[in-house]
Amino acid sequence: MAKIKFDGDGNKEREIVVGGSKSKSNGKVERTASSTSNGTTGVTPTNGQKKRIYFDPDDDQAQQSTDAASQSQKAKARRKASKNVDFNLRNKMLETRQQLPIWSGRDALIQTIQANNIVVVLGETGSGKTTQLPQFLLESGIGGGLKIAVTQPRRVAAISLANRVSQETGTQLGSLVGYSVRFDDMSWKGTALKYMTDGMLMRELLSDQLLSQYGVIVIDEAHERTLRTDLILGTLKSIMQRRSNASLPPLKVVVMSATLDAEKFSTFFHSAPVLYVKGRQHPVRILNANEDVQDYMDGALKTIFQIHQSQPLPGDILVFLPGQEEINSLGASISMFADGAQLKHDIVILKLYASLSPQQQQKVFEAAPSNTRKIILATNVAETSITIAGVRHVIDSGLARERKFYTSNNGIGIDTLFVKPISKSSAMQRAGRAGREAAGVCYRLYTENTFLKLSKTTPPEIERTNLNFAILQLKAISEETYQQFEWLDEPSTEAIQQAHINLFGLGALDTHGIITDLGKKMAGMPLDPAIARILLSAQERECVSNILSLCALLSVDSPLFTSTNQDGDDATRERFASRHGDHIGLLNIWAAYGEVAAGGANADVKEWCSSNKISERTLRRAKDIRAQLEHQCRRMGMDVSLSTQDEEIILQCVLQGMFQNVALRQGDGTYRQIVNHGAVKIHPTSSLLNRKAPCIMYHELTLTTATYARTCSSIHPAWLRSVAFYNQREST
Numbered sequence: 228m229a230k231i232k233f234d235g236d237g238n239k240e241r242e243i244v245v246g247g248s249k250s251k252s253n254g255k256v257e258r259t260a261s262s263t264s265n266g267t268t269g270v271t272p273t274n275g276q277k278k279r280i281y282f283d284p285d286d287d288q289a290q291q292s293t294d295a296a297s298q299s300q301k302a303k304a305r306r307k308a309s310k311n312v313d314f315n316l317r318n319k320m321l322e323t324r325q326q327l328p329i330w331s332g333r334d335a336l337i338q339t340i341q342a343n344n345i346v347v348v349l350g351e352t353g354s355g356k357t358t359q360l361p362q363f364l365l366e367s368g369i370g371g372g373l374k375i376a377v378t379q380p381r382r383v384a385a386i387s388l389a390n391r392v393s394q395e396t397g398t399q400l401g402s403l404v405g406y407s408v409r410f411d412d413m414s415w416k417g418t419a420l421k422y423m424t425d426g427m428l429m430r431e432l433l434s435d436q437l438l439s440q441y442g443v444i445v446i447d448e449a450h451e452r453t454l455r456t457d458l459i460l461g462t463l464k465s466i467m468q469r470r471s472n473a474s475l476p477p478l479k480v481v482v483m484s485a486t487l488d489a490e491k492f493s494t495f496f497h498s499a500p501v502l503y504v505k506g507r508q509h510p511v512r513i514l515n516a517n518e519d520v521q522d523y524m525d526g527a528l529k530t531i532f533q534i535h536q537s538q539p540l541p542g543d544i545l546v547f548l549p550g551q552e553e554i555n556s557l558g559a560s561i562s563m564f565a566d567g568a569q570l571k572h573d574i575v576i577l578k579l580y581a582s583l584s585p586q587q588q589q590k591v592f593e594a595a596p597s598n599t600r601k602i603i604l605a606t607n608v609a610e611t612s613i614t615i616a617g618v619r620h621v622i623d624s625g626l627a628r629e630r631k632f633y634t635s636n637n638g639i640g641i642d643t644l645f646v647k648p649i650s651k652s653s654a655m656q657r658a659g660r661a662g663r664e665a666a667g668v669c670y671r672l673y674t675e676n677t678f679l680k681l682s683k684t685t686p687p688e689i690e691r692t693n694l695n696f697a698i699l700q701l702k703a704i705s706e707e708t709y710q711q712f713e714w715l716d717e718p719s720t721e722a723i724q725q726a727h728i729n730l731f732g733l734g735a736l737d738t739h740g741i742i743t744d745l746g747k748k749m750a751g752m753p754l755d756p757a758i759a760r761i762l763l764s765a766q767e768r769e770c771v772s773n774i775l776s777l778c779a780l781l782s783v784d785s786p787l788f789t790s791t792n793q794d795g796d797d798a799t800r801e802r803f804a805s806r807h808g809d810h811i812g813l814l815n816i817w818a819a820y821g822e823v824a825a826g827g828a829n830a831d832v833k834e835w836c837s838s839n840k841i842s843e844r845t846l847r848r849a850k851d852i853r854a855q856l857e858h859q860c861r862r863m864g865m866d867v868s869l870s871t872q873d874e875e876i877i878l879q880c881v882l883q884g885m886f887q888n889v890a891l892r893q894g895d896g897t898y899r900q901i902v903n904h905g906a907v908k909i910h911p912t913s914s915l916l917n918r919k920a921p922c923i924m925y926h927e928l929t930l931t932t933a934t935y936a937r938t939c940s941s942i943h944p945a946w947l948r949s950v951a952f953y954n955q956r957e958s959t
């Protein structure tokens with residue numbers, strides 16, 4: 228195996244200044260010479276015994292119960308728990324907390340936030356912003372006894388931070404400190420400090436326009452500029468004004484960011500003061516590859532084993548890859564390679580990406596068995612805010628999969644996913660994951676020159692996403708909120724118009740652009756407007772049960788992949804195939820899985836999934852999502868037991884939300900989308916490949932060597948005519 232060579236680059240370890248001047252680092256900059264011990268040692272077989280490989284263990288945690296009785300029991304337990312403080316644990320953790328750079332600036336931070344309603348805090352990764360600042364607020368009584376919310380762009384971060392901070396406060400998770408993420412709420416009315424996704428705060432705005440429960444809102448990782456963070460920042464600006472007119476205590480807002488783009492936030496909030504928290508606790512050495520690694524999968528594989536064979540334990544490895552497919556594929560390669568090698572220590576391979584269940588995601592935070600190295604394969608969900616105990620080595624492929632919305636000449640857009648180089652800011656965040664508990668090393672599979680050419684920050688999501696969700700949410704809060712809303716970066720008029728057209732097509736807006744009752748119902752569901760429309764259409768056509776299953780299956784990755792073997796897909800696809808295509812095919816798998824599961828024995832389910840090359844974990848995740856969706860639908864008064872055997876009715880419901888995702892077969896055998904006439908190919912994993920269906924509906928497009936339609940079904944072109952009629956009739 229050829230070696231990957233890395234050049235050493237210096238770690239930039241800086242002194243801490245809180246509330247100081249804007250001058251750049253006044254601390255030392257340490258440069259290290261090209262490394263000999265890190266990164267250049269090949270995988271040399273040892274004489275030791277062949278080591279065991281653990282593969283990401285299955286999720287065996289109980290599904291979260293959603294019924295009202297258990298919710299109230301939980302609340303009772305939390306109320307009781309909130310009175311218990313483990314002072315020993317709290318004091319022990321206090322010593323660790325006090326080592327963090329931010330501690331020296333505690334008083335300055337508290338005073339500035341006390342004196343100003345809006346403050347921007349900048350800090351390096353690992354300085355202690357996310358775990359400490361909210362506790363400073365809590366301890367100093369800022370917020371006048373109202374709750375403190377800390378928003379995170381990602382669910383995994385919200386959960387793990389709440390876990391950590393509840394330990395630091397010596398309290399049980401969900402009592403004093405809790406979290407709230409989509410489909411999982413670990414808080415009660417007495418929770419004083421709540422870590423939550425930005426999406427959950429948006430949802431709270433639908434029922435409480437002034438966020439009257441909250442005294443302070445901390446927006447973390449604001450530099451990531453997710454769509455929801457931008458929506459919250461714009462909404463908070465007007466809420467702060469409106470709260471001062473209402474008989475409520477003023478709302479304080481703290482915007483936290485990595486050191487880039489601070490001025491933008493400060494200017495947006497009328498020149499709000501900016502505090503700089505400099506320094507991190509532990510240094511991270513950056514090692515760039517000698518030359519850009521062309522095959523980053525191969526490069527990552529080699530680097531993993533170079534580190535594993537040359538570096539002592541403890542020292543887990545975190546690898547950043549673009550997406551789930553790459554993670555599965557590298558996982559399989561590692562396990563294959565390790566099988567034939569003499570490893571110095573055992574390894575355990577773990578995965579972390581967005582569509583895993585929270586329980587599965589939490590596995591990466593568990594300590595590895597003794598004398599074993601964790602190898603964590605992650606997407607950029609692991610990039611910000613989180614600390615994975617044990618990680619000392621980060622391998623950065625330099626790539627991420629990004630969703631982008633293209634608007635064509637006629638103004639109609641499509642959402643696509645594609646792989647692209649990350650920004651400098653992302654690269655720095657990734658490196659930051661290596662130095663959380665001790666000094667660490669980041670191996671970049673690209674040269675320093677390539678790093679210098681990366682864009683400074685990732686473009687705001689608002690510039691690359693369709694605005695359907697954003698506009699529907701703002702209008703659902705109130706037409707006034709929408710009209711007064713100030714964007715941090717104003718989207719193009721075309722994008723706004725397009726969203727209005729889409730929402731009108733879905734029946735969410737009327738001809739005057741005013742939100743309809745249907746639109747309000749859609750906004751109340753924690754789903755993309757199109758998916759919400761499909762569910763509401765199922766209510767009309769009396770097949771909510773089928774559509775709940777389908778929506779859940781469409782929210783997870785294809786169950787046809789297993790983590791170790793992807794070869795069996797074709798046979799499985801044929802076994803469960805439907806003449807209508809993939810949507811019904813998915814429901815066929817679901818029905819068969821349900822039958823086996825109803826049989827009772829856990830072993831049978833596992834065996835059935837494995838012999839059919841189906842991912843049991845994915846199906847369980849779908850089951851979990853289905854339960855949550857069902858709960859939502861029940862709360863909205865839907866009859867969730869209704870189902871149909873008529874496959875065409877099911878597809879017509881889907882079309883109601885996906886009417887833009889349709890392509891027609893041309894005379895030359897190619898497909899063109901009906902909305903913008905763009906060429907599209909049927910993805911090789913679709914059962915419609917080579918079936919020559921005259922008209923297809925697809926779930927999503929991916930852009931690789933061509934534009935591929937994934938999860939395709941054959942539909943009747945005449946159905947399209949009735950969709951517009953239905954959507955408009957429903958909206959009135």
Ligand SMILES: Nc1ncnc2c1ncn2[C@@H]1O[C@H](COP(=O)(O)OP(=O)(O)OP(=O)(O)O)[C@@H](O)[C@H]1O
Nearest residue numbers: 352353354355356357358359391612613614663664
């Ligand atoms: N779950 C955890 N286990 C162990 N240590 C942790 C954990 N969470 C936080 N820490 C410690 O607290 C430090 C500060 O974490 P915190 O998340 O507050 O940093 P931050 O300044 O917000 O950085 P970032 O923006 O990169 O997350 C970490 O570097 C680590 O030393």
